Amino acid sequence: MSVVCDKGAIPTSEQMVELIRESQMRSREYGICSEERNTAQVKLSPEGLKERIHSNNTLYDVVVSHIKEFYLLLSPEDFMIALVDRDGYILHLDGSERIQAIFAERNCAPGYRWQEKDVGTSAISLCLRLQAPFQLNDTDHYCRRGHGFTSSAAPIFGHDKALEGVLVISGSTSLTHPHTLSMITSAARSIEEQMRLLRRNQELSVYTGFLDNVLEAAGTGLLTFDKEFRIWKVNRKGEEILGQEKLAGKQLSAATGLQLDLDDIARNPGEWKGRECYFKHNGRGIHFFYSAQPVFSRQNALLGAVLVFEEFGNIKKLANKISGDRAFFTFEHLIGQSEKFRDAVDMARRASGSSSTVLLLGETGTGKELFAQAVHNASKRCQQPFIPINCGAIPNELLESELFGYVDGAFTGALKGGRPGKFELANGGTVLLDEIGDMPHDMQVKLLRVLQTGEVQPVGSGSLLRINVRIIASTHVNLAEAVAQNRFRRDLFYRLNILPINIPPLRERGAGDIELLAAYFIERNRPGCSLSREVLDELHGYSWPGNVRELENTIQRALHLCEDDQLLPEHLDLPVDTARHIAPVSGTLQEIERTAIVSTLGKTDWNMVQSAKQLGISRATLYRKVKEYKLVKN
Numbered sequence: 001m002s003v004v005c006d007k008g009a010i011p012t013s014e015q016m017v018e019l020i021r022e023s024q025m026r027s028r029e030y031g032i033c034s035e036e037r038n039t040a041q042v043k044l045s046p047e048g049l050k051e052r053i054h055s056n057n058t059l060y061d062v063v064v065s066h067i068k069e070f071y072l073l074l075s076p077e078d079f080m081i082a083l084v085d086r087d088g089y090i091l092h093l094d095g096s097e098r099i100q101a102i103f104a105e106r107n108c109a110p111g112y113r114w115q116e117k118d119v120g121t122s123a124i125s126l127c128l129r130l131q132a133p134f135q136l137n138d139t140d141h142y143c144r145r146g147h148g149f150t151s152s153a154a155p156i157f158g159h160d161k162a163l164e165g166v167l168v169i170s171g172s173t174s175l176t177h178p179h180t181l182s183m184i185t186s187a188a189r190s191i192e193e194q195m196r197l198l199r200r201n202q203e204l205s206v207y208t209g210f211l212d213n214v215l216e217a218a219g220t221g222l223l224t225f226d227k228e229f230r231i232w233k234v235n236r237k238g239e240e241i242l243g244q245e246k247l248a249g250k251q252l253s254a255a256t257g258l259q260l261d262l263d264d265i266a267r268n269p270g271e272w273k274g275r276e277c278y279f280k281h282n283g284r285g286i287h288f289f290y291s292a293q294p295v296f297s298r299q300n301a302l303l304g305a306v307l308v309f310e311e312f313g314n315i316k317k318l319a320n321k322i323s324g325d326r327a328f329f330t331f332e333h334l335i336g337q338s339e340k341f342r343d344a345v346d347m348a349r350r351a352s353g354s355s356s357t358v359l360l361l362g363e364t365g366t367g368k369e370l371f372a373q374a375v376h377n378a379s380k381r382c383q384q385p386f387i388p389i390n391c392g393a394i395p396n397e398l399l400e401s402e403l404f405g406y407v408d409g410a411f412t413g414a415l416k417g418g419r420p421g422k423f424e425l426a427n428g429g430t431v432l433l434d435e436i437g438d439m440p441h442d443m444q445v446k447l448l449r450v451l452q453t454g455e456v457q458p459v460g461s462g463s464l465l466r467i468n469v470r471i472i473a474s475t476h477v478n479l480a481e482a483v484a485q486n487r488f489r490r491d492l493f494y495r496l497n498i499l500p501i502n503i504p505p506l507r508e509r510g511a512g513d514i515e516l517l518a519a520y521f522i523e524r525n526r527p528g529c530s531l532s533r534e535v536l537d538e539l540h541g542y543s544w545p546g547n548v549r550e551l552e553n554t555i556q557r558a559l560h561l562c563e564d565d566q567l568l569p570e571h572l573d574l575p576v577d578t579a580r581h582i583a584p585v586s587g588t589l590q591e592i593e594r595t596a597i598v599s600t601l602g603k604t605d606w607n608m609v610q611s612a613k614q615l616g617i618s619r620a621t622l623y624r625k626v627k628e629y630k631l632v633k634n
């Protein structure tokens, strides 16, 4: 039974004797001639050798760079040092010229293969086979040409203790020393350590290169910092947002204005998302949103954190995109030729050239929002946001935070990190304050202050934000009357009433405009369809309490019912016109209105969209009326 030795461990001298004996026997069985030099020994071509060196480059580089250190202990005149790869090929051999020549005569030179089946018993072949250090002296070598020499070989292991190569030292037998084997074995261990470090560094630089690319590819600002809050890396986008360069090594607070609690970030990472930061650097205000994420080592030690941040302006653009900040209509979309209507359009055109506050007055559905969009689109602010706010539709308690935003923790239910208000989102552009006549009294005071100072104060914040917005206000309410009745502040009315524009109701615009608008809505919905004379007569004869919106709805409904290409009176289904066919109803105007609303809501089972359509008023107006008349379902 053959002797077993431990991988990597120096065998005992008894084991070595036995293992050498077994190898000698195998060598004889291979039929290797021990007397002659083997001229047929496997040898790599110069290119083959180059390739092998290349594929073992880490091992090769580390060993070759260590050779000088070996020769501090051994003389190159007496000893050769060689590196053999895991397949037994000599990759490198060092020593004086004389010693290299002596070994070359014995086929011990770069390119030769030194497996047991090539050369029989040798320190290299035994070390390769048993993956343990070996020392052979004189006649221990199977081939006669090895007699007179002492050789010590040690295995070099890589990842997972896989054999990478063999390090070997050889010289005259007269220099035999048992310590040489220990020395070469510990040299092999230090080579393994060096290789591990080198590979780790290579991996790290690949990883760092990869990380750099990922950092740069990200569309947001990215910054990493260590436990001492020293910045490690920032991507270009991050430097842009912070308006600074060469931030690596600087303190986080100096560069970003952030004083963070790293332990809390590690404990509650979910709490560190979507936060806001505003700070001044070199006199410039820097405003961004950020999230912080802790970074741990493999051993779970807290190393630092990474910040993902985005400029406030971009968040604003995104929010605008989602909430629809674009004005679509232009003056070209405003259909109508009547004198009253053209006067209103001319006034609006002139208003778009200035940045004064515009007050749009008109019944519901006359096109106030369309006018506001057209004014914005014809103004210098057309590339900036257009933000409509329906002051009548937002509950009073929410109006202030909707308009001016709020800061983190301003009230229960507030979003983490706060939220910008509509004024801030509209910065640089236009705000349409729709249904301004329905604005609660205390909000009127706050709005007046904003108009006077050009600053807004987010709810819960101690500081003021400067904003630059153009205000367009609109209402169906007779504001002068509301002022007289103390329902609307006089000072605010004067502030808003700078450029008042009266948009006429449809019934005052004449048959020409009704025809034009009807044709326009047909063209938009069913091009090619026409109107019969009778239909036109009916349209002219109706009073249009819901104005253009009602006309638009009527045409759409009629087109739905019409299967041919001509609209006929039976498709129209206009409501009984209380204004023209005076029905025998009694009561005040308000009572009649209330009855109409109650009956329509009853018919539609309180479907607000359908009821508003049938009544020819906007949904917001219907909600307002429901509130006003204190109507409740059932």
Ligand SMILES: Nc1ncnc2c1ncn2[C@@H]1O[C@H](COP(=O)(O)OP(=O)(O)OP(=O)(O)O)[C@@H](O)[C@H]1O
Binding pocket: 333, 334, 335, 336, 362, 363, 364, 365, 366, 367, 368, 369, 370, 371, 434, 476, 548, 549, 552, 617, 618, 621
């Ligand atoms: N001159 C016009 N040309 C084309 N379409 C118009 C015109 N005026 C109004 N409309 C259409 O009528 C509808 C109502 O317009 P808009 O919402 O601007 O009215 P409004 O006066 O703001 O109403 P409310 O006071 O109820 O909010 C819109 O669908 C719009 O397309």
